[in-house]
Amino acid sequence: MTHAIAFPTAPPSSVGVDAAGIHRFVDATERAGCDLHSLMIAREGKLIAQGHWSPYTADRVHLLYSCSKMFTATAVGLLVDAGELDLRDRVLEKLPWWLLKTDRSRIDPAWFDVTIAHCLSMTVGHDDDAWRRGTEGAFAADGKPADVDWIDLILRTRLDHEPGSTFAYNQVATYLLSRVVAHVSGEGLLPYLRPRLLDPLGIGRVITQTDAAGNALGFTGIHAATDALLKLAQLYLDEGVWRGDRILSADWVRRARVPFGPSNRDPQADPDWDQGYGFGLWCARHGYRGDGAFGQFAIVLPQQRTVVAMTAETVDMQRILDLLWEHVLPAIDRPGDPEADATLADRLSTLTLDIDEVGPFDAPAGEHRWVRAELIGAQVDPYSGAGRFPEHWSDATVSVADGRTTVALEARVGAFELTVTAATWTQTTWTFPHGASMPVLARGGWQTPTRFVADVIAIESPHRFRFVADAETGTFDLGWRLPPLTGTEPALLAPRT
Structure with missing residues (x-):
């Protein structure tokens, strides 16, 4: 090439x-x-x-x-x-x-x-x-x-x-x-x-x-x-x-x-x-x-x-x-x-996306497990009501260590992680069962002592989504800012190369 x-x-x-x-x-x-x-x-x-x-x-x-x-x-x-x-x-x-x-x-x-x-x-x-x-x-x-x-x-x-x-x-x-x-x-x-x-x-x-x-x-x-x-x-x-x-x-x-x-x-x-x-x-x-x-x-x-x-x-x-x-x-x-x-x-030379900073609250220590708010009728204010991820994105575990938060998501199409800090965008790559992969960048933190927010950019696409979790109710939600034309399932957005 x-x-x-x-x-x-x-x-x-x-x-x-x-x-x-x-x-x-x-x-x-x-x-x-x-x-x-x-x-x-x-x-x-x-x-x-x-x-x-x-x-x-x-x-x-x-x-x-x-x-x-x-x-x-x-x-x-x-x-x-x-x-x-x-x-x-x-x-x-x-x-x-x-x-x-x-x-x-x-x-x-x-x-x-x-x-x-x-x-x-x-x-x-x-x-x-x-x-x-x-x-x-x-x-x-x-x-x-x-x-x-x-x-x-x-x-x-x-x-x-x-x-x-x-x-x-x-x-x-x-x-x-x-x-x-x-x-x-x-x-x-x-x-x-x-x-x-x-x-x-x-x-x-x-x-x-x-x-x-x-x-x-x-x-x-x-x-x-x-x-x-x-x-x-x-x-x-x-x-x-x-x-x-x-x-x-x-x-x-x-x-x-x-x-x-x-x-x-x-x-x-x-x-x-x-x-x-x-x-x-x-x-x-x-x-x-x-x-x-x-x-x-x-x-x-x-x-x-x-x-x-x-x-x-x-x-x-x-x-x-x-x-x-x-x-x-x-x-x-x-x-x-x-x-x-x-x-x-x-x-x-100084352009940056207009995404709200999150913080400055310290993360609660330990591991937190949440279930999808939609499954139990709770409301966690997803990023976009029309763009909520499918229901099978059903479980999330959040672990906090050394100022870095790891979000582990479970869905029918696989298990996926996000590494989240308040200061920088951190990349992980999501790989789906049919061989497609998609790099994502995450940044976020604790918006209040009980509310965790991570903004996530599917960086090889126009799109971004938000993960929001409520520690009091033990629920979370996921939603696209603007849903991709392929639909709300992220596996459809990922190219198979």
Whole structure:
């Protein structure tokens, strides 16, 4: 694997950007509670701003959610450029016959007219996201992908309209593309991309969530560092050329970044989701972008020769874009100065997540055993009522020694520990029965003499949860701040690598 290639850096003012505008954007997102985890901005191929909200760091991978679609669409583009795929190819003809286990007589005939272009542009023919229609039973209760071919599940869904006649953002479309890439190339999605995209761009560790057979999901699941998003955005900004070498054809980039097929105009949609959809990319009021749930962004601004990458955990993604257009866009081609550059650099070097400190009460000595509050009808104020962990997370033992607290959790999917101190984030790795693992960072302490609180970050994802225990009642609870799209079971969030 190639070593990471860094962007050349430059002060914002040296490429015609007023650093004060970026500074105001950072301040505004924090006031608005956008919960950014990282921010990178490059202009004219030079990195002018970079910050990570501690404990997130530049070298960590981060779940990108639907920004994964940008990687999958790029893989399709590489195959099209190589003459191994055509946008008019029918998807089912590009999958091996033995995958199509569903009796052909039971498959909606319209499926046989779905093309590569339909899947790229979300014009398969469903009225809505068909993922939840067709994939009941895709996962077992313990988070393990069920041993069933997901294409078989997908083909049981009926199309609501003729392919190409309607737009609906649709996870099954990109999953099918991931399987097509694997079959046509003879490699999985990431192995195919490694020598053709990831290594040339100097993108380091990338992992992905998979189905039971190890197929990349394609529509979500890719974990990569923020600079991977920035580099991919820069590749598209430069019409498929990276540092003088052509990676993608300019024709592919032009096709991918403009609306394709039926319009997704929707008066109920946020304005930056109402501008059309290309190939794995959303058109926007300014430029275009890849994006993923909770605020993962790879933004391309051709007129400004600027790219922006961000990761976050927010339900209001439009708010982040609104603030970007309000503060950063006007700062481009506006005179800056070295003093503003230095002030911004200082600000970006001291970013930290807004999580309340816990303490300063001393821990009660000895070992404490608690049971799940939900099981006995008690109330322990979980982090998020809608995000409570499943009931089978039922027992906890807390041991205190030398100022360090160890929380041992018992659940049907295994036994897990947290090491907790008030001063620093401490990492442990949770491993689940189906081979998935997930590093978590914990920090916390005794909020009152009888109330123990630990904030826990699933550090390779946008998400964090809270463990709260009440020593008086002997009960505890667990809940996500914002539940992952995979649900409240943490085993589903962990990638199987």
